[in-house]
Structures are given as C-alpha cells and as structure tokens.
Amino acid sequence: MAKSRTSLRLAAATLLLALIPLSGLWMWKGRGPLTAQATLLVKRGATVDALADQMEREGLIRNAALFKLWARARKLQLIRGEYTLEPGASLSDVANKLKRADIHYTNLVVPVGAHAWMLQARLKSFMPEDVFWTLWKSPRLAKTAGFPDAESLEGLVAPATYKLHHAMEPEEILLTLVEAFRDKVLPSLDGGALPPYETLILASLAEKETRVPTELPKVAGVYAQRLRIGMRLQCDPTTLYARWLSGDLRYTAPTAEDLHRTSRFNTYTRAGLPPTPIAVPSPAAIEAAKVPSLGKDLFFVATGKGGHAFAPSLSEHNRNVGAYRREIRRQKKALAHG
Structure with a gap:
C-alpha cells in the first residue's frame, strides 16, 4: 500500500513537471x-x-x-x-x-503644387496642428533646406512619396522633407537669371497658374517681364494664399475682397514677388523660372479649354477675357441642355 502511494506521488510529480514547460509553451504560442x-x-x-x-x-x-x-x-x-x-x-x-x-510605414505623398495647409492636413495623425505650424517657421529647418533667411518652409520640401511611421518625432518628419529638398531640389535652382530663392518663388507662381507643362516658360516669362518693368504681377494664386493666411481656408475662385486684400503675399496690392513661395513647384516649373520665355506678352487668361491665351497689350488681353467668358457661358448652356 505504501509502495502504491509512493508510485502515485511520483506520477503526480512527473505530471506536474511535464505541465510546467507545457504551460510555458501555451503562454508563448x-x-x-x-x-x-x-x-x-x-x-x-x-x-x-x-x-x-x-x-x-x-x-x-x-x-x-x-x-x-x-x-x-x-x-x-x-x-x-x-x-x-x-x-x-x-x-x-x-x-x-x-x-x-x-x-x-505610412506613405506621405507630397505632390507638386502642395502648400502648407495641404501638408498640415496630411500630417495631422503624426503631429498636433500647433506643433506643425511652430516647426513650419523653424529657422533651423529652413537653414537645413539651404535658405536660413526663409520665414517658413513653404516650397522647401521636395515633391515625393515619403515612408513615415508614428514613432518618429514631428521635427524629424519635417527634417526628412527638407533634407530631400536640399539634396534633390536645391542644386537645380542655380544658374537662372534670379537668385535661387527668387527662382523658387517664381517657379511656384507659374506652377499654380497653369497645369499645362508647355505653358510654364510663357507664364514665367510674363511675370519676368512684369518684374523687369516694375508692373505688378497680379497673380491670382497669391490672392488665395493671402486668404488662407488670414484664416479663411475656402478653396474657391478669388473674389473682389481677395484682390484688394492688404497682404505681403497679394501681388495685386504689392509690387514684386511674394516673400516666400506659395507651393511646391515641379522640376519643369523651376526650369521655366530659370529660363523664362521672354517675349512681348504681359497678360494671359484662361481659355476655358484647359490652357491660356497670352497677349502683349491690354486691349488684346480684354478680347481674350471676352472669349473666355463666352466659352464659359457656352459650356454652362451645354450642361443645362445636356
């Protein structure tokens, strides 16, 4: 009987010892x-x-x-x-x-034509809004991009797709973007008629004015001619940029209020280039700003068909404006009867 009890105790102990690794394996797997x-x-x-x-x-x-x-x-x-x-x-x-x-990783796409508000919206899961805007005006980051005197990072990021993760620090993320600008975009700004930063600004204006790549040199040429003779640039996208800076983030066509807004960025009320770029320009826009097409044209207006009509005089420009308005009316009429 004693031997039987001893055998049972040994069996129980053996089973317990076997269960320990099995328990660990269960917890692990x-x-x-x-x-x-x-x-x-x-x-x-x-x-x-x-x-x-x-x-x-x-x-x-x-x-x-x-x-x-x-x-x-x-x-x-x-x-x-x-x-x-x-x-x-x-x-x-x-x-x-x-x-x-x-x-x-999360892909962050910075497209050509992107501006601060678009970038902030795309980075909202990576950093609080107030942190973004503080870093956006960081002199240290602007210096890294190659323009230590720039008042913001507008235009100082390279258009590309970036692989980010949420363990990255906010400054590290923006540093990644401006380092890409420094390495890929900054060298391309040399060799133009204007200093590199002004070339970048002019390129951003051309980029926002037309979606037709072949028109970029002509648009840049109109602005270059106006700069040369001291004529205001009257670039519509700068009025929208001034609107957004005022806190009005509507994405609509410029209004009369926009055209008359007192702002350093509004080229209807201020002469010369705006103080910073207004968007991320494409390589083609940068080349156009470096070598603009310097003809006689001082004006341009949309055709309503995807491009622009250029003119050397105000009278011819007004005829082009009339043609644009007629085309828009025709399109609206066609839609109404379609």
Whole structure:
C-alpha cells in the first residue's frame, strides 16, 4: 500500500513537471489577449523591461516576465518604429515582429503644387496642428533646406512619396522633407537669371497658374517681364494664399475682397514677388523660372479649354477675357441642355 502511494506521488510529480514547460509553451504560442488590431509604438530610448510592462498593461500580451526572459536570452535590440499587431497575436508573434523590426510605414505623398495647409492636413495623425505650424517657421529647418533667411518652409520640401511611421518625432518628419529638398531640389535652382530663392518663388507662381507643362516658360516669362518693368504681377494664386493666411481656408475662385486684400503675399496690392513661395513647384516649373520665355506678352487668361491665351497689350488681353467668358457661358448652356 505504501509502495502504491509512493508510485502515485511520483506520477503526480512527473505530471506536474511535464505541465510546467507545457504551460510555458501555451503562454508563448497560445492565442493572445488582443480582440482587434492594435498599434505598438517603440519610441526612441525604449527599454525591453519598460516595453514589456507597457504591453502587458495595455493588453497586448499576457505575460511581461516571459517576454523579458526571451528578450534577454535572444539579446533583443529594440528598433524604433510602429508595429501593427493582429487580433489574437501570440507572445511569440509579438516577439518575432519586434525581432525582425517588421515596422509599419505610412506613405506621405507630397505632390507638386502642395502648400502648407495641404501638408498640415496630411500630417495631422503624426503631429498636433500647433506643433506643425511652430516647426513650419523653424529657422533651423529652413537653414537645413539651404535658405536660413526663409520665414517658413513653404516650397522647401521636395515633391515625393515619403515612408513615415508614428514613432518618429514631428521635427524629424519635417527634417526628412527638407533634407530631400536640399539634396534633390536645391542644386537645380542655380544658374537662372534670379537668385535661387527668387527662382523658387517664381517657379511656384507659374506652377499654380497653369497645369499645362508647355505653358510654364510663357507664364514665367510674363511675370519676368512684369518684374523687369516694375508692373505688378497680379497673380491670382497669391490672392488665395493671402486668404488662407488670414484664416479663411475656402478653396474657391478669388473674389473682389481677395484682390484688394492688404497682404505681403497679394501681388495685386504689392509690387514684386511674394516673400516666400506659395507651393511646391515641379522640376519643369523651376526650369521655366530659370529660363523664362521672354517675349512681348504681359497678360494671359484662361481659355476655358484647359490652357491660356497670352497677349502683349491690354486691349488684346480684354478680347481674350471676352472669349473666355463666352466659352464659359457656352459650356454652362451645354450642361443645362445636356
């Protein structure tokens, strides 16, 4: 009988010892507590212990102690980034994602023609609005772009697609954009009739005036001629930029109020170029600003068919304006009867 009890105790002990690794294996490989997709941010300076405790506290994993043991055994080096965790992700899944540095990136597209308000809207999940506008006027970032005296970063970012993650710091994100400008755009601004920053400003005006690439040199030429003779540029997109600076963010055609607005950016009320670019210009617009088509034309107006009509005199320009208005009326009539 005593021998039988001893055998039972040995069997129980053996079973218990077997269950310990099985329990650990279940905690390691078993379904985790997540019921929906979650995001884990590993920020600069994060430690394994702090991250493990954070993950357990936020319900991403069940056992911080087991993760710490694994991380020390594998000498885990945390790579800063944004990690996406799927529902039911096991402790093993989470650990291996961190070990592989399987970072989730978001594509930020900065298109040609983008301006500050468009960029701020596209970066709203990466930084608070007030932080964006503070950094937008950072002298340090403007200096990095190559123009330390620029009052903002307008025009000082390269049109491109950037891979970002939410563990990046706001200044780091904008630094990425201006470094791309410094490397890819800044060298192309040399060699024009105007200084590089003024070339960038002129290019931005041409960019916002026409969507027809072949018209860019002609538009830049009209503005260059007006600058030469001291005539106001009267660039409609600058009136919209002045509107947005006033806090009115409507995207509509310029109004009479816009044309008469007192602003350093309104080229209807101020002579010369605006103090900064008004958008991100394309390489073609920069080349047009460097080598504008200097003919006799001083005016241009939309045709209503996708391009512009150019004219050397006000009388001819007024005829082109009349033709544009007739075309718009014709299109409205056609739509009404369509």
